[in-house]
Amino acid sequence: MASIRKSGGDNLLVRYIILVSWTLVCVVPILWFLTIGFRPRTEIIVPEPIYWPTWSLDAWRLLVSDWPIALYLRNSVVAVAGSVVIDLVLAIPAAFALARYEFKGREDIGFYILSTRMMAPAIVAVPIFFLFRNIGLLDSVWALMLIYAAINLSLVTWIIRSYMLDIPKELEDAARTDGAGDLTILWEIMIPACLPGIITAAVIAAIFAINEFLFTLLIASTSKAYTMSVALANFTGGSDGVIYNAIALVSFIAFAPILILVILIQKHLSRGLTMGAVKG
Amino acid sequence: MLVAARLCRSKSMAHLSQKLEKGAAKAAPAAAVYSVRRPRSAAAKKMFPYLLVGPAVLYLLAITLYPGLFAMYQSLFVVKFVNWSWAGLGNYTRIVQDREFWAALGNTAIIGGLSLSLQTIIAMTVAFFCYRDPFVRGWRIIFLMPMLFMPSAVAFIWKLAFNDGRVISDLLMSLGLASNNVDWLSSVWLARLTLIVADVWQWTPFLFIIFVGALQGQDEEIEEAARLDGASWSSIFWNISLPMMRPIIVVAVTLRGIDITTMFTNVYIMTQGTPGGATETMSYFIYRQGFRMFNFGYASAASVLMLLITIVVAQTIVKRAFKSGKS
Numbered sequence: 001m002a003s004i005r006k007s008g009g010d011n012l013l014v015r016y017i018i019l020v021s022w023t024l025v026c027v028v029p030i031l032w033f034l035t036i037g038f039r040p041r042t043e044i045i046v047p048e049p050i051y052w053p054t055w056s057l058d059a060w061r062l063l064v065s066d067w068p069i070a071l072y073l074r075n076s077v078v079a080v081a082g083s084v085v086i087d088l089v090l091a092i093p094a095a096f097a098l099a100r101y102e103f104k105g106r107e108d109i110g111f112y113i114l115s116t117r118m119m120a121p122a123i124v125a126v127p128i129f130f131l132f133r134n135i136g137l138l139d140s141v142w143a144l145m146l147i148y149a150a151i152n153l154s155l156v157t158w159i160i161r162s163y164m165l166d167i168p169k170e171l172e173d174a175a176r177t178d179g180a181g182d183l184t185i186l187w188e189i190m191i192p193a194c195l196p197g198i199i200t201a202a203v204i205a206a207i208f209a210i211n212e213f214l215f216t217l218l219i220a221s222t223s224k225a226y227t228m229s230v231a232l233a234n235f236t237g238g239s240d241g242v243i244y245n246a247i248a249l250v251s252f253i254a255f256a257p258i259l260i261l262v263i264l265i266q267k268h269l270s271r272g273l274t275m276g277a278v279k280g
Numbered sequence: 281m282l283v284a285a286r287l288c289r290s291k292s293m294a295h296l297s298q299k300l301e302k303g304a305a306k307a308a309p310a311a312a313v314y315s316v317r318r319p320r321s322a323a324a325k326k327m328f329p330y331l332l333v334g335p336a337v338l339y340l341l342a343i344t345l346y347p348g349l350f351a352m353y354q355s356l357f358v359v360k361f362v363n364w365s366w367a368g369l370g371n372y373t374r375i376v377q378d379r380e381f382w383a384a385l386g387n388t389a390i391i392g393g394l395s396l397s398l399q400t401i402i403a404m405t406v407a408f409f410c411y412r413d414p415f416v417r418g419w420r421i422i423f424l425m426p427m428l429f430m431p432s433a434v435a436f437i438w439k440l441a442f443n444d445g446r447v448i449s450d451l452l453m454s455l456g457l458a459s460n461n462v463d464w465l466s467s468v469w470l471a472r473l474t475l476i477v478a479d480v481w482q483w484t485p486f487l488f489i490i491f492v493g494a495l496q497g498q499d500e501e502i503e504e505a506a507r508l509d510g511a512s513w514s515s516i517f518w519n520i521s522l523p524m525m526r527p528i529i530v531v532a533v534t535l536r537g538i539d540i541t542t543m544f545t546n547v548y549i550m551t552q553g554t555p556g557g558a559t560e561t562m563s564y565f566i567y568r569q570g571f572r573m574f575n576f577g578y579a580s581a582a583s584v585l586m587l588l589i590t591i592v593v594a595q596t597i598v599k600r601a602f603k604s605g606k607s
Binding site: 014015018019022023025026027029030032033036044045046047048049090091093094096097098101103106109111112113114115116117118119120121122123124125126127128129130131146147149150153154157182207210211213214217218228229230232233241242244247248250251254255258259262263266269270271273274275277278279 | 326329330331332333335337339340342343405406413419420421422423425426428429430431433436437439440444445446447450481485486489494497528531532542544545548562563564567570571576579583586587591594598599602
């Protein structure tokens, strides 16, 4: 009970009013959107909102019959997983160099990598569009993979670098006296020791890749390369307007795996989201 | 050969762990397990870190420097599909007189600024009230949920709630706060408000999770001592927690600020810039010029200007934020 007395506000009532109301703000829209996924279209865009719908699986049938939902899912998985692999292959050695070696320009190179995270996607949207058009990669999952990898590379590098900085130097010194080379040290000591950091980085990169919207919108011009994120924006049926129940279902299909991944790395989340700057 | 190398490695790992167990990692005599290892020249040693960091840097250069240069080059032309005609600085002289460009810049600042302030205040309040709560683990994952939805899905949630489904209007009416259906896209500030609500709802958790981590990391004894001295919780917050968290707040708010200024998805799905461009952000401006009106040269000029702003901000605010965050 002591921990209750010590907590934030002195007044329990005030504290719980704040917490409960913010919980409602977070949860109610999600639950309401879930009901949207299980109601017929006639009960969504209406003059008077219907809070208790007639339950139906219309949206599910519509998704399966009218939209290649399995293809969107596959596109998302391929592009996201591929991009995370590219990121790890490039970022782990880079993080190792930034964390463990003294070399000229280290600070500047590190900051350059960080600064690419600040670039608005819109700034490079037009040139990237021309680049991929010229090499014939428009409307391709491979192009999305390359883009996602680029977007997240800075984040992944900095997160892993931060975890590598925490590994005691003694481990390495011992291996070095044993005659281990630099790459052996990276492979045998650094990578296993900072595995939580690597997993955190991979999960956060995957989430950002799943969410990516602007580049996907520009590069994927037909449903051949649509990911879940952009496919949503195309669930419209001409005069029918936006097909919200299908959108709701698809967004929950994407939500479930993300929730599981985040629960897995919960302890590392704040450190990962700040690219290692905050040791939460 | 490969098998031998692998054997070698596992042998050394066994050595290593043995030594660590003995707690004499440094004192133990060097055992030459690696017979294959050749000593490298000084030059090769110097090059090694560059080889490690090189591929990542080249990849990023390809995706930032090349597009940057391309945008600069293209911004000097009027591009009509495949025809590029030289325009010199024409695009730039036009853009600095373009009311829509300045409006987009202003909208980005207004929507982003309000949204960021609200998120920071809410996240800080909620974090401060629950960081020593015994049930905080449970709260935390619930508070995180909005962040775990795809942004395009979140945009549709709020588009439906505000506009297409009229749910918010209905709730306001039943609370007696509105007399008839509110048309959220009819007024400048109401339209902006819908974007702010969507952004605050989704991204307050980002700041919350970071703030809670920071608060939990603070020294409990200092807090307890202050409490025994009769300090109220608000004075503990202002005099102990807040100063201690300052570097973390700076990093978190900076990161969030960067993302807010690139706001695109919500605008694309919820408002498309209506009414009269009042909700058009910089990202949407570039998108509209380039991919709706096909003024690629003009869009590139806007990109270059936005890039300049980004570089200035990155060099000043962000560099400092990350330096202070590390210490």
